[in-house]
Amino acid sequence: xxxxxxxxxxxxxxxxxxxxxxxxxxxxxxxxxxxxxxxxxxxxxxxxxxxxxxxxxxxxxxxxxxxxxxxxxxxxxxxxxxxxxxxxxxxxxxx
Amino acid sequence: xxxxxxxxxxxxxxxxxxxxxxxxxxxxxxxxxxxxxxxxxxxxxxxxxxxxxxxxxxxxxxxxxxxxxxxxxxxxxxxxxxxxxxxxxxxxxxxxxxxxxxxxxxxxxxxxxxxxxxxxxxxxxxxxxxxxxxxxxxxxxxxxxxxxxxxxxxxxxxxxxxxxxxxxxxxxxxxxxxxxxxxxxxxxxxxxxxxxxxxxxxxxxxxxxxxxxxxxxxxxxxxxxxxxxxxxxxxxxxxxxxxxxxxxxxxxxxxxxxxxxxxxxxxxxxxxxxxxxxxxxxxxxxxxxxxxxxxxxxxxxxxxxxxxxxxxxxxxxxxxxxxxxxxxxxxxxxxxxxxxxxxxxxxxxxxxxxxxxxxxxxxxxxxxxxxxxxxxxxxxxxxxxxxxxxxxxxxxxxxxxxxxxxxxxxxxxxxxxxxxxxxxxxxxxxxxxxxxxxxxxxxxxxxxxxxxxxxxxxxxxxxxxxxxxxxxxxxxxxxxxxxxxxxxxxx
Numbered sequence: 075x076x077x078x079x080x081x082x083x084x085x086x087x088x089x090x091x092x093x094x095x096x097x098x099x100x101x102x103x104x105x106x107x108x109x110x111x112x113x114x115x116x117x118x119x120x121x122x123x124x125x126x127x128x129x130x131x132x133x134x135x136x137x138x139x140x141x142x143x144x145x146x147x148x149x150x151x152x153x154x155x156x157x158x159x160x161x162x163x164x165x166x167x168x169x
Numbered sequence: 170x171x172x173x174x175x176x177x178x179x180x181x182x183x184x185x186x187x188x189x190x191x192x193x194x195x196x197x198x199x200x201x202x203x204x205x206x207x208x209x210x211x212x213x214x215x216x217x218x219x220x221x222x223x224x225x226x227x228x229x230x231x232x233x234x235x236x237x238x239x240x241x242x243x244x245x246x247x248x249x250x251x252x253x254x255x256x257x258x259x260x261x262x263x264x265x266x267x268x269x270x271x272x273x274x275x276x277x278x279x280x281x282x283x284x285x286x287x288x289x290x291x292x293x294x295x296x297x298x299x300x301x302x303x304x305x306x307x308x309x310x311x312x313x314x315x316x317x318x319x320x321x322x323x324x325x326x327x328x329x330x331x332x333x334x335x336x337x338x339x340x341x342x343x344x345x346x347x348x349x350x351x352x353x354x355x356x357x358x359x360x361x362x363x364x365x366x367x368x369x370x371x372x373x374x375x376x377x378x379x380x381x382x383x384x385x386x387x388x389x390x391x392x393x394x395x396x397x398x399x400x401x402x403x404x405x406x407x408x409x410x411x412x413x414x415x416x417x418x419x420x421x422x423x424x425x426x427x428x429x430x431x432x433x434x435x436x437x438x439x440x441x442x443x444x445x446x447x448x449x450x451x452x453x454x455x456x457x458x459x460x461x462x463x464x465x466x467x468x469x470x471x472x473x474x475x476x477x478x479x480x481x482x483x484x485x486x487x488x489x490x491x492x493x494x495x496x497x498x499x500x501x502x503x504x505x506x507x508x509x510x511x512x513x514x515x516x517x518x519x520x521x522x523x524x525x526x527x528x529x530x531x532x533x534x535x536x537x538x539x540x541x542x543x544x545x546x547x548x549x550x551x552x553x554x555x556x557x558x559x560x561x562x563x564x565x566x567x568x569x570x571x572x573x574x575x576x577x578x579x580x581x582x583x584x585x586x587x588x589x590x591x592x593x594x595x596x597x598x599x600x601x602x603x604x605x606x607x608x609x610x611x612x613x614x615x616x617x618x619x620x621x622x623x624x625x626x627x628x629x630x631x632x633x634x635x636x637x638x639x640x641x642x643x644x645x646x647x648x649x650x651x652x653x654x655x656x657x658x659x660x
């Protein structure tokens with residue numbers, strides 16, 4: 075399976091990464107190379123094998139559903155590229 | 170007396186207790202060494218001033234007879250661990266200027282034990298790489314050089330700054346993280362020891378995530394026993410990490426020493442891979458003999474799915490990375506590149522903020538998780554991963570620990586192996602299988618190549634039996650007597 079320029083454009087859009095036309099060409103080659111490598115996995119007979127989700131054989135622990143943190147809006151906002159009046163600021167999404 | 174920067178952590182702790190020198194003297198000696206070795210580019214952010222302050226507090230505790238377990242020991246902190254009030258970048262432009270308002274569990278535990286961070290160590294961007302050449306803050310240079318060849322060599326990756334700092338004697342130990350070999354391969358390239366603990370042994374809370382089912386913090390140091398001291402501080406259950414496992418942390422240092430009688434060391438035949446450097450194969454045979462001489466029984470074992478581990482990794486790790494790195498959108502933290510609307514802002518921010526290798530992996534991950542390919546790639550990889558895990562469980566019916574090479578070659582020059590991403594990926598061929606299975610692995614230096622570079626071997630153990638690795642690693646260290654110094658330090 076090889077990846078063409080158009081597919082690179084599609085997945086770049088899904089991944090929210092702007093890619094130039096020139097880069098699409100290079101990436102198509104590189105990504106196809108990686109896919110050609112992983113293609114080898116299809117040779118393995120995995121009939122009846124459950125996909126592994128975690129190497130740790132344990133139940134996910136649960137804790138009481140209570141607030142354990144909070145009241146630190148300044149800390150939460152301190153690394154925001156733009157914030158005002160206790161809110162993150164983003165470009166307008168609704169006209 | 171041995172120069173302070175050449176002491177082991179164990180010896181330094183004894184010296185501090187006996188008041189042969191102070192923590193301030195120890196830290197100052199390492200600051201001076203760091204300044205002299207700045208061209209190695211080990212640190213993204215130096216924290217010498219806070220290290221001096223911490224040393225003073227440490228000296229006060231020693232004077233009052235209230236020293237902490239690892240009080241006053243200077244270490245390097247991989248810049249993937251969030252440190253409160255200190256810039257944490259993951260070596261990416263997208264996190265340039267990010268100052269965490271909280272501390273990672275592991276770095277917090279180390280601080281509480283008296284360890285002193287000298288700075289945030291350079292790494293491959295988001296820990297993706299095997300040569301520390303993908304950092305947005307420049308390459309790290311290995312303190313070792315080939316005989317008669319002045320070219321700069323890579324320190325390995327991703328924890329390249331950590332490994333180079335310990336090898337160059339500008340830190341006594343360091344933290345790393347290992348996803349597919351990011352502790353073990355740089356340890357091998359820099360001639361020091363490092364351990365990737367069992368997945369779940371150390372908390373991932375506050376560690377910038379790459380591939381969450383694989384990432385595991387661990388230490389670097391120049392001796393096996395020093396690693397034991399550091400791991401004891403780093404390890405332990407953390408309710409803030411749902412994959413951290415609630416089992417007691419033993420005294421790893423106590424496991425260093427003792428006879429290997431009755432211990433079975435497995436030699437996996439599938440690790441005899443074509444293209445492995447002949448000197449490394451010879452060193453592996455020598456390592457087998459050393460353990461035999463130390464009383465261990467050597468058994469031939471098979472891990473039949475080894476040849477698929479690399480491919481499995483390059484589906485699963487990018488898949489998880491594409492999901493984890495979705496959070497870098499220029500809204501809540503990190504850099505933002507202004508766009509015309511929100512989507513445009515996201516796309517520009519991520520295009521400008523991420524480097525080439527990171528983008529490549531996000532795109533591959535997005536592809537293998539996308540509709541129509543999820544089962545063919547991602548689920549198939551997870552099924553093969555199960556078989557790889559099962560291989561180890563089966564092998565451990567016949568042996569207690571495995572001995573293998575760490576990396577297929579010694580350190581290479583900066584710029585070599587970069588034409589094609591797949592060639593670079595082969596660096597991790599011996600370390601990835603244990604990562605896929607979550608098994609603990611230790612790398613340690615055992616010999617030198619003909620052109621004077623360190624060569625390492627790897628021990629892989631059973632889940633949560635790091636003590637066996639320390640016991641066997643210590644025995645191998647005693648037999649190998651590796652005492653060569655990198656040119657930078659020997660000069």
